[in-house]
Amino acid sequence: MSTEDTLTGLAEIVEEVSGVPAADVTADKTFTDDLDIDSLSMVEIAVAAEERFGVKIPDDELANLKTVADAVTYIDSNK
Amino acid sequence: MSTIARRTGAAGSRIAGLGHYRPSRVVTNDELALTMDTNDAWIQSRVGIAERHWASESETVITMGAEAARMAIADAGLTPADIDTIIVATCTLPSQIPHASTQIAAILGIHAPGSFDINAACAGFCYGLAVASHTIRAGAGKNVLLVGVDKLTDWTDLTDRSTAIIFADGAGAAVVTEADVEGIGPVVWGSDEEKTEAIHVTDRNSYIYQDGQAVFRWATTQIAPVALEAVAAAEVDLSEIKALVTHQANLRIIEAIAKKIIAAGAPEDLVIGKDIITTGNTSSGSVPLALSRLRESGGITTGDLVLSIAFGAGLTYAAQVYRCP
Numbered sequence: 001m002s003t004e005d006t007l008t009g010l011a012e013i014v015e016e017v018s019g020v021p022a023a024d025v026t027a028d029k030t031f032t033d034d035l036d037i038d039s040l041s042m043v044e045i046a047v048a049a050e051e052r053f054g055v056k057i058p059d060d061e062l063a064n065l066k067t068v069a070d071a072v073t074y075i076d077s078n079k
Numbered sequence: 080m081s082t083i084a085r086r087t088g089a090a091g092s093r094i095a096g097l098g099h100y101r102p103s104r105v106v107t108n109d110e111l112a113l114t115m116d117t118n119d120a121w122i123q124s125r126v127g128i129a130e131r132h133w134a135s136e137s138e139t140v141i142t143m144g145a146e147a148a149r150m151a152i153a154d155a156g157l158t159p160a161d162i163d164t165i166i167v168a169t170c171t172l173p174s175q176i177p178h179a180s181t182q183i184a185a186i187l188g189i190h191a192p193g194s195f196d197i198n199a200a201c202a203g204f205c206y207g208l209a210v211a212s213h214t215i216r217a218g219a220g221k222n223v224l225l226v227g228v229d230k231l232t233d234w235t236d237l238t239d240r241s242t243a244i245i246f247a248d249g250a251g252a253a254v255v256t257e258a259d260v261e262g263i264g265p266v267v268w269g270s271d272e273e274k275t276e277a278i279h280v281t282d283r284n285s286y287i288y289q290d291g292q293a294v295f296r297w298a299t300t301q302i303a304p305v306a307l308e309a310v311a312a313a314e315v316d317l318s319e320i321k322a323l324v325t326h327q328a329n330l331r332i333i334e335a336i337a338k339k340i341i342a343a344g345a346p347e348d349l350v351i352g353k354d355i356i357t358t359g360n361t362s363s364g365s366v367p368l369a370l371s372r373l374r375e376s377g378g379i380t381t382g383d384l385v386l387s388i389a390f391g392a393g394l395t396y397a398a399q400v401y402r403c404p
Contacts (some may be wrong), residue, residue: 038125040331043296059292 006072013048014068016078025070041070055079065075081214082366092211093262094255094404096155098387099226099371100146101358102134108244113337115240126332129355131247131359133232140172140179143250144184144228146368151154151252152187154404157222157376162254164220166211168203171229172196173234193220201326201391202268203227204251205365205398208387209266219340223255229362236286246287247359251367253404263311264400267305270313271297271394279384298332298390303339306388308396317344320400321383322373326390327355327365340386350378362391370403 011025018041031037037045042065046057049071055078057065066072080315102369107118107130122128134143135197142166152159172179178196183189199206204227211223228250235246250336255263274297277290302325310317323340325333330353339350352369368390373379388398 005352011360039292040125040295040329044299044335047300059290059296062292 003072003076006075007068009052010049010068010071010075013045013052015032016052017044017048024070027067030066031068031071032066049075053079086218089221089257089259091258091261091263092215092255093258094208094253094401095256096153096157096404097146097153097371097374098154098248098252099368100143100150100151100249101106102132102143104133104135105130105134108247111240115238115243117240117244121292122189123141125331126245127333127353127356128244129143129356131357132249132250134230138230138248140169140228140230141182141186143230143248144179144226144252145183145189146183147228147250147252148183148187148224148226151254152224155254156254157190157254161222162189162192162224164211164214164311165189166207166223166225167196168199168207168225168230169196170198170200170203171231171234173233177317179206179228180201180226185351190223192224199316199391199395199397200393201328201360201362201365202389202395202397204267205266205387205389206364208253208255208263208287208399208401209268209397211253212263212266213253215257224252225255226250226252227363227365227367231287231360231362231366234280234287239286241291242287247361248389249361249364249368251364251371253367255293257304261385264309264315264386266397266399267309267312268395268397269305270396272302274394276392281329294394295329295332297394298328301337302388302390302396303336303343305335305396306340306386306398308341309388309400310386313400315400317348317382319384320349322350322379322385322388322403324352324366324370324373324385324387327352327358327369328360328391330355336388365389373389374403
């Protein structure tokens with residue numbers, strides 16, 4: 001699966017969890033400030049990403065995933 | 080050598096009456112916003128609470144529990160003299176000795192009951208319902224009063240927005256009696272001993288600490304499967320379940336659990352206990368408070384099958400199916 005596929009999949013998850021349109025979920029966006037996603041939604045996104053991509057995203061790792069690009073990189077390097 | 084006799088009780092048990100007590104003081108989100116960095120929209124979007132009840136100094140674990148109990152005994156068509164066993168589920172008693180149930184017995188004039196408290200934190204009521212049911216089926220009691228009560232504000236830093244917006248005070252009660260046909264299904268209970276620190280109070284001078292993200296992840300992923308196990312254990316069809324009454328931890332957790340229960344085959348119009356919106360999280364009190372409100376509002380009626388699951392510090396959980404009284 002390419003980085004592009006990971007981004008597309010993650011954007012779909014973000015839309016489903018938070019209602020932010022998938023098209024707005026681009027690499028440079030920050031989850032908290034740009035996409036207005038709260039800490040509990042981040043947990044829901046992590047759980048859905050774990051199922052979809054077969055990765056483990058622990059809560060303490062979540063805090064480091066500031067941008068969409070951070071999350072894509074983490075998923076791609078841990079799956 | 081003699082063998083010790085085995086006593087057997089009634090063929091089944093059932094909930095015969097419900098009661099509740101909400102403290103008179105209502106605290107809105109706007110009021111909380113006066114003392115901490117928060118606002119109504121922020122609170123509602125994160126935990127789904129619009130307002131909660133906070134007890135006054137004179138509204139204690141004991142007085143709130145006694146009021147809920149009084150209502151439950153009357154609702155069961157009984158008097159205090161009929162009660163032979165009292166179980167109180169609580170984790171916020173200011174002093175552990177004497178325990179709560181003997182103090183509630185004294186207020187209500189219940190003479191010489193079997194009397195003990197249990198602490199399974201927010202899971203307490205469902206644990207207690209199982210113990211009450213087992214007590215009756217073992218013949219140790221015929222009319223068991225079960226109270227779930229907590230005064231969380233005594234143990235909450237009311238300036239800490241991570242906990243003060245959630246925690247509240249209140250009591251619920253149920254009377255469990257003998258039945259020919261089982262009215263309370265087998266309990267499915269357990270705990271995660273690796274998460275003891277996720278919710279804790281360090282000592283008597285400390286406030287409740289909660290690792291919100293860890294608890295949220297656990298509750299939204301691990302709890303629905305346990306609830307489904309309880310339905311299977313009761314050997315009823317998921318499509319027959321009328322209502323889901325979970326511990327009122329956070330509206331988002333309740334909705335996440337409900338979504339999974341419905342996806343597994345519960346009715347699309349499953350009635351969901353959402354007492355948290357106006358009551359907050361009352362720990363051991365939350366399930367009976369939510370149940371009592373649903374019945375009062377007509378959302379459920381006598382004989383309806385209800386699925387309950389309660390979960391909390393420990394981390395611990397218990398679930399069962401039962402019929403609404």
